Amino acid sequence: MNHVERVAALIIASAIFPCEWAGKFLARIAGRKAAAATLAGLVMALAAAGLNAQTDCLACHGDKTMQDANGHSIAVDGQKFSASIHGSLQCNSCHEDIKEYPHPGHIAPVDCKKCHADEGTKLAGSVHADGKDHPCTSCHGDAHSIFPKSDARSAVYPLNIPKTCGTCHGNDGMAQKHGLASVYPHYIDSIHGFALSKEGLLVAANCQSCHGSHGILSHNDPKSPTFKANIPKTCGSCHAKIEDDYESGAHGHEIAKGNLKAPVCTDCHTAHAILQPTESEFRMQSTPICGSCHKDKLSTYRDTFHSQLGSLGGYVETARCWDCHGAHQILPASDPRSPVAKANLIATCGRCHAGANASFVQYQPHANAHDRKLNPALFYVRLFMNLLLASVLTFFVIHTALWLIRSRFDQVKRKSANGGKNA
Amino acid sequence: MPDQEQLTIEAAQQKPAEGRFFVRFTREQRYMHAALFSSFLGLAATGLPLRFSESIWARGLAGAVGGFGAILFFHKFCALVLSVAFLIHVREIFLRGIVRREKGIFWGSTSMVANWKDVKDMFGHMRWFLGLGPKPQFERYAYWEKFDYWAVFWGMIVIGFSGYAMWFAPFFARFLPGWALNAALVIHSEEGLLAILFIFSIHFVNTHLRPDSFPMDMVIFTGVESEEEFAHKRPIEYARLKKEGKLEQRIGTAPATWYVNFSKIVGFTAIFIGLTLLVLTLTAYFK
Numbered sequence: 001m002n003h004v005e006r007v008a009a010l011i012i013a014s015a016i017f018p019c020e021w022a023g024k025f026l027a028r029i030a031g032r033k034a035a036a037a038t039l040a041g042l043v044m045a046l047a048a049a050g051l052n053a054q055t056d057c058l059a060c061h062g063d064k065t066m067q068d069a070n071g072h073s074i075a076v077d078g079q080k081f082s083a084s085i086h087g088s089l090q091c092n093s094c095h096e097d098i099k100e101y102p103h104p105g106h107i108a109p110v111d112c113k114k115c116h117a118d119e120g121t122k123l124a125g126s127v128h129a130d131g132k133d134h135p136c137t138s139c140h141g142d143a144h145s146i147f148p149k150s151d152a153r154s155a156v157y158p159l160n161i162p163k164t165c166g167t168c169h170g171n172d173g174m175a176q177k178h179g180l181a182s183v184y185p186h187y188i189d190s191i192h193g194f195a196l197s198k199e200g201l202l203v204a205a206n207c208q209s210c211h212g213s214h215g216i217l218s219h220n221d222p223k224s225p226t227f228k229a230n231i232p233k234t235c236g237s238c239h240a241k242i243e244d245d246y247e248s249g250a251h252g253h254e255i256a257k258g259n260l261k262a263p264v265c266t267d268c269h270t271a272h273a274i275l276q277p278t279e280s281e282f283r284m285q286s287t288p289i290c291g292s293c294h295k296d297k298l299s300t301y302r303d304t305f306h307s308q309l310g311s312l313g314g315y316v317e318t319a320r321c322w323d324c325h326g327a328h329q330i331l332p333a334s335d336p337r338s339p340v341a342k343a344n345l346i347a348t349c350g351r352c353h354a355g356a357n358a359s360f361v362q363y364q365p366h367a368n369a370h371d372r373k374l375n376p377a378l379f380y381v382r383l384f385m386n387l388l389l390a391s392v393l394t395f396f397v398i399h400t401a402l403w404l405i406r407s408r409f410d411q412v413k414r415k416s417a418n419g420g421k422n423a
Numbered sequence: 424m425p426d427q428e429q430l431t432i433e434a435a436q437q438k439p440a441e442g443r444f445f446v447r448f449t450r451e452q453r454y455m456h457a458a459l460f461s462s463f464l465g466l467a468a469t470g471l472p473l474r475f476s477e478s479i480w481a482r483g484l485a486g487a488v489g490g491f492g493a494i495l496f497f498h499k500f501c502a503l504v505l506s507v508a509f510l511i512h513v514r515e516i517f518l519r520g521i522v523r524r525e526k527g528i529f530w531g532s533t534s535m536v537a538n539w540k541d542v543k544d545m546f547g548h549m550r551w552f553l554g555l556g557p558k559p560q561f562e563r564y565a566y567w568e569k570f571d572y573w574a575v576f577w578g579m580i581v582i583g584f585s586g587y588a589m590w591f592a593p594f595f596a597r598f599l600p601g602w603a604l605n606a607a608l609v610i611h612s613e614e615g616l617l618a619i620l621f622i623f624s625i626h627f628v629n630t631h632l633r634p635d636s637f638p639m640d641m642v643i644f645t646g647v648e649s650e651e652e653f654a655h656k657r658p659i660e661y662a663r664l665k666k667e668g669k670l671e672q673r674i675g676t677a678p679a680t681w682y683v684n685f686s687k688i689v690g691f692t693a694i695f696i697g698l699t700l701l702v703l704t705l706t707a708y709f710k
Contacts, residue, residue: 305608309476309495311476312473312476312481312482353593355593355594356596357596359596359597359599360601362601362604363596363602364601364602367605369605369609378602378609381609381610385614385617388614389613392574392617392621393621400625400628400633402549403629404634406551406553407633407634407635408634
């Protein structure tokens with residue numbers, strides 16, 4: 001339709017203005033398309049003033065191959081545009097500086113804030129405020145085919161958001177320019193990413209669920225939903241029960257008191273590469289995370305069979321920190337609700353060790369064989385074993401080394417006794 | 424010089440056996456040793472990745488043994504094999520020593536029990552190392568062989584008991600205090616480490632790699648040794664048997680070539696695995 005219109009306009013133009021030669025001349029110096037478009041636009045403005053502005057503009061801009069002097073496409077897909085959320089608007093509702101034809105060769109960038117003032121204000125205060133590209137279209141996609149976020153064609157439809165954000169946050173250039181890690185690959189392989197990309201779950205957390213959209217703030221900003229102290233609330237907007245548990249536990253208490261050294265969700269689960277907690281990879285990586293603060297506990301845990309078996313990988317069943325201490329509602333052993341409170345030990349150990357009894361649970365999962373005051377029996381057992389090992393080996397290493405030297409000496413001197421002849 | 428000597432030795436070993444052969448170990452004793460070293464290698468190969476689970480090779484070795492879940496399974500399987508071998512041995516001692524009242528089991532020149540001669544031999548041997556005295560003359564079992572025997576005997580009781588205590592922890596907790604379960608791992612892993620270091624270095628050298636037996640003492644596989652070797656290694660036993668007129672009773676048959684070759688393959692494989700595990704242990708220990 002647009003093409004036909006354009007051709008018609010050209011025919012009218014050549015009839016009214018005997019200057020087709022001029023068009024051809026212009027076409028030679030400035031590029032055929034642009035020149036033809038200029039000519040056609042001129043005609044339209046004069047001959048068809050008062051027609052629907054969309055149709056008028058598309059008479060030229062409907063040509064898919066249309067480019068400006070710099071070679072950038074200035075074509076508009078009329079069908080897509082009329083289907084888009086802005087389809088009912090006129091071109092110059094946004095391109096306000098175009099009042100008449102011919103319009104200037106260079107027109108001002110569209111200011112979306114005129115209508116979307118709230119979003120504009122939020123964006124201006126966000127980390128994306130100084131973006132060089134058009135701040136709106138970077139995320140919402142092609143300006144002439146913006147769809148509502150509930151529409152699967154929208155670049156900000158929940159299932160499309162990671163890809164949209166990933167165009168910048170998925171490459172290493174970003175890391176070099178802004179010191180930001182490439183998070184898209186981490187996210188897309190995470191439990192949220194899988195739920196979203198594989199299962200198509202609209203409720204799965206996407207970038208925007210945690211970071212917000214227009215007013216994205218740095219995680220260093222106390223107002224940001226990804227600021228450490230706000231993270232439990234942010235995750236809790238979906239994981240409500242876990243947030244409750246967390247807040248009643250020791251770590252939650254510390255965060256509430258303002259101790260930002262205490263871990264929040266992301267310290268254990270990571271921010272983007274979140275794994276299914278029952279997965280062996282998660283079980284493998286999390287013990288050192290707890291141990292990064294609880295260093296003495298990690299080192300004594302390392303001495304136990306739980307750790308030895310668990311460190312080999314692939315095996316998920318051996319007890320890790322949270323199997324005994326709980327994951328979210330972590331409470332000190334002095335709290336009767338804690339799974340490691342004395343009264344609860346038989347039940348806690350019994351989850352893996354069927355038949356655990358009162359004597360069994362005296363086992364110390366964090367015993368320190370090097371601490372004479374804390375674990376005297378274990379200390380002396382270890383000392384005895386170490387001395388036994390050292391003395392036996394020292395004696396026999398010396399004994400055997402001397403023997404070897406002496407035997408070899410004899411062998412060379414007497415050329416005898418070499419090799420058993422029993423075979 | 425040594426190279427040429429080595430060639431001569433190898434040539435000598437290739438030649439069919441000559442002369443008389445004497446039985447040192449019975450078929451049962453050789454099978455016992457085979458059961459012992461195969462299960463021990465299995466225990467070491469599956470135990471070391473646990474003992475040094477933080478080391479760089481632990482995960483790889485765990486994988487090579489058959490994936491993670493297989494590690495404990497193989498460890499427990501080998502433990503059962505070794506336990507059965509141990510019980511068979513204890514039963515044999517009981518039958519021979521207590522029931523049949525066989526002489527020389529608990530004392531005397533052929534017993535495994537240490538005696539005053541062993542103490543004298545040990546000091547005498549060390550004086551000889553330093554060139555301060557003559558080489559002691561050994562009986563059927565020399566002092567280091569007795570030490571090997573008792574080290575394994577004690578080791579099996581200690582490692583076995585602590586191992587079963589961990590395997591069946593809730594059961595053992597009925598009559599053991601809680602800290603004993605902590606101690607069990609310390610004892611099990613330290614004693615296991617001692618066994619591994621001792622067998623793969625001291626026992627290998629004392630018994631197989633020293634010049635008198637290099638590269639391997641085949642007697643534990645073939646059961647027999649040549650008259651010359653018998654007289655050289657255990658002159659007192661040789662002399663005693665000769666004096667008692669019992670030497671002829673011990674005459675055995677020369678081993679078949681295929682059996683010797685087969686034993687060599689098995690033996691060298693065991694020594695190779697052992698030395699590899701020794702190197703891994705040392706790298707993890709001194710990292």
